[in-house]
Amino acid sequence: MTNPEARPATPAGGEEHYLIFALAGLRCALPREAVRELLPLPRMSRPPSMPATLAGFVNLGGEALPVLALRHLLGLTRTAPVEPLYRHIIVVEDTLPGTRVGLLVDRVLDLRPIAAELRQPVPPEDSLNGCVVAQLALPEGPAHVLDPARILMAQEQARLEELTRKAAARLDEWTA
Incomplete structure (x- = not known):
């Protein structure tokens, strides 16, 4: 069986794989190589002093994984109620090597190859911090x-x- 990590980032034919997900009535995507893991929505701990953009922390194999409320962070308003059953956490590599963060999304829809000609760049000034x-x-x-x-x-x-x-x-206090 082939190791998925051993797959080339760009398949033959100039295609790249993207994870497509729903967020506040929009479709968003992440490059496949940025995604480490997909989780169903587990129970999260959220102390009361946390900012609204932080959905909470998940105990992921003894590691405290921060989960960002991506909808809130990007300033997107709820267009329709979201069933908690369908929500997912996308675990991505963070800006520092070896660190991970979870992104709370409404629902993961698909992982698919997209031809290079279907990808149009967006100027950095068109989104906050150039995130799109x-x-x-x-x-x-x-x-x-x-x-x-x-x-x-x-x-x-x-x-x-x-x-x-x-x-x-x-x-660590609870596991010691």
Whole structure:
């Protein structure tokens, strides 16, 4: 059986794989190589002093994984109620090597190859911190490609790292 990590990032024919997901009535996407894991919505701990953009922390194999409320972080309003049963956490590599963060989304829809000519770049000034890097022209409508390294601004990243250290210390108290 082939190791999925051993697959080339760009398949033959100039296609790239994207994970497509629903978020506040929009389709968004992440490059396949940015995605480490998909989780059904588990129980999260969320101390009351957390910012609204932080959905909480998940104990992922003894690691405190911060989960960002992507809908709130991107300023998207709810268009329809979301069934918690269908919500997912997409675990991505964060801006620092070896660190991970979860992105809470309404629902993961598909993982598919997209031809290079269907990917149109988006200028960095068209989104906050340049987090939307491209738009995919899909048959069912456009999907906005996000860059996980640009979802948080530097100040938010520093605060998240501090909160994650505190959550990890709290988790260690219970496992010691």
